[in-house]
Amino acid sequence: MSDRMAKLPIDSVLPDLLQAMSANRNAVLIAAPGAGKTTRVPLALLEAPWLEGNKIIMLEPRRLAARSSAKYMAGAFSETVGETVGYRVRMDTKAGPRTRIEVVTEGVLTRMLQADPALEGIGLVIFDEFHERSLQADLGLALCLQTQALLREDLKLLVMSATFEAQPVASLLGGAHVVMSEGRSYPVETVYRPRAASVRLEDAAALTIEEALRSNEGDLLVFLPGMGEIRAVESKLRGKLQDSSVHIFPLHGSLTSESQDQALMPLPAGQRKIVLATSIAETSLTVEGVTVVIDCGLMRVSRFSPRTGMSRLETVTVSKASADQRRGRAGRLMPGTCYRLWSKEEEQGMTARSTPEILEADLTSLLLELAAWGVNDVAELDWLDAPPAPALQQAKDLLIQLGALDKSGKTITAHGKRMAEFGKHPRIAHMLLRAMPLGLGSLGCELAVLLGERDFIRFEGSASNSDIRIRVEALRSRGTYATDEGVRRRLSEEVKRLQRELGVQDAQGQQNMQECGLLLAFAYLDRIARRRDNGKYLLSGGRGAAFVGGEPLSHEQWLVIADVDDAGTDSRIRLAASVSFDQLAEHLQDEMNVETNIYWDSDSKSVRGRTRKKLGALLLDETPLSKPPSERVLQVLLEGIRTEGLELLPWTKAARQLQERAVFVRHYDASWPDLSDDALIESLEEWLSGYIEGMKSKSDLQRLNLKDMLESILSWEQRRELEDSAPTHWTVPSGSRIPIDYSDLAAPALAVRLQELFGLPESPRIACGRVPLTLYLLSPAQRPVQVTRDLANFWSHTYFEVRKDLKGRYPKHYWPDNPLEAQATRRAKPPAQK
Structure with a gap:
């Protein structure tokens, strides 16, 4: 090993760490930023007797950090990457038969575990920067703990972190020993430059960069939320800076490895650089020459909504821990300055730490990995934070829809096992498996790469185009939109690599982009959309969606939407392709x-x-x-x-x-x-x-x-x-059969002309004599003149007053003085009176 490596703060605790790892299966290392844990610890443990010549695997949350740390450690052996030290990241591997330390990321550890649950030949797994709490880190640790418990008692685990509460993870690791390193950092002056709400972020950043260049020596590291802000700030600076000795370098995950390395390396004497970076530069990297950090205080994260089954990118305020990590970048090599584009008062409202990804991410990939591992219940594994039930249910529903799980959602299918082998999101894996038998594997690979990356097309002004086909055209160098040529070449290489991995040789996909919508439909069954009368779209999953502004696709009857936010009633369509009804009818009959x-x-x-x-x-x-x-x-x-x-x-x-x-x-x-x-x-x-x-x-x-x-x-x-x-009727003294009205349960009624009741002494009764009928006594004109349930009382008291009135109004009718002795009649007078 080279003896030219400078002494670092971590070196002082390495004996304690070696002792802890020798005496125990697991340990936790807390080391401040800049202590050197990422590059020193694997080298220090490589010759430990208990390792017995086995490999060390170190999981890094980011590809850039994985490549950078592997390159640095390889230099300690005066070797190139791929010999004693290598790395495996998505679409890029540099490792050989002599490799003893492998730095891996992006699900590579999970792939290794699925292929060999016992991890034969591996003696130690290191989880670096665990405080970032990436989903893959949480999953990898849970699987390694089960491997350790069931298959490999000799397997050792080391969790390393810069800013982290050690006790919870130490308890998860069975009461693991905790080693602390205070690290080394030079004093960093903090300058607050709060941004007014009316000032655009890129304007405030550009002004602060100009101030920092005038007031400080050394290079600048500027933290911005995403690629859009990086481009905007870069454009403003190039229009203002006249000093040819100042160079601007973007740094984000979509760049080629060469472009990323260029941003990290020091410049010749007399030259200065401004590195415009996302949170990719927050940890595990030392950007050579940086003495000034400008922090906008924002970052972009993907938030998954179990309610809609969709993810959306949100710009959020960083945590205090992340802000301190960024600030520390200015004091790695010498005293420095950190400009914060917020106030001290705003800082009080920041959260202490970022939310673990497992609590707000799409868990479909995680659930498929667990199903392939043989776990039906997430509670079978030990988690620092258990995956939330709503997101798990959403993931299970999607995997059943994709055919990866059986209808019960408990057993992985043969199709699901093949999907898990791809190491990609289940939607993409399903799409590729459906594409290849149709002779569309090549096009499927292009879409798979594009869907796994941020958009690399640059739109001028307010112009935009959500059609994924123009991205495919741009990827093939036939597009008409401006692109980052370096990114385009990198993506093209990833497509070729994926095609080789899958053994895709068909050429049909190279020409026929009309099948883009069909292939997206395989991946996004829940986002097939039909245009409504109001110009908006209804998704097969039940949500509404719409374009913002005029879009070429906005008049298509059928779409498949690959990227859509879940804000509001109608989500915004960001990426889509048209599809015909005939294509859906032919290929999605089973769905x-x-x-x-x-x-x-x-x-x-x-x-x-x-x-x-x-x-x-x-x-x-x-x-x-x-x-x-x-x-x-x-x-x-x-x-x-x-x-x-x-x-x-x-x-x-x-x-x-x-x-x-x-x-x-x-x-x-x-x-x-x-x-x-x-x-x-x-x-x-x-x-x-x-x-x-x-x-x-x-x-x-x-x-x-x-x-x-x-x-x-x-x-x-x-x-x-x-x-x-x-009875239905009652026969009155006149001989008429009068219907009984039973509509009032308590008072059945008989409506009868008064003259037809002469001679009847008492009210008629029904129900075996228990209920007297309510009598509606009518005039000759069939109008009620009296209502009674006591006919005898009516004859005795009321009849004579009623008689007087009726005799005046109907003088030709018969109104006897004694109704009880009179003859009842249906006519004006009885026959004897005519």
């Missing part, structure tokens, strides 16, 4: 549902039936159902009667009177059937079903004889008793 909908139509008062073909929430086709099942028609007709009420049935006066008579008798005898409206509605199936089979509408129901149907509910004895206790 379409045919529904037979038999329902009650309240407008036509009839049972209707329709067949609907649907894709999720999207209605694709609807046709009338010619022969709906008779049992279902009967059920819906009964439901319609319940909804509309019994008035839908053909009530005659006789039917209604029969019902009322039966209800009247039940009032005095609870053993009788209940024929009230509520009871009849409740028991429709029992008394009505047999009569309405084959009927579908109100007009059909009019053929029913409701009186006979109700009567059939009563026994023969009850029908006879009904005639005795609640």
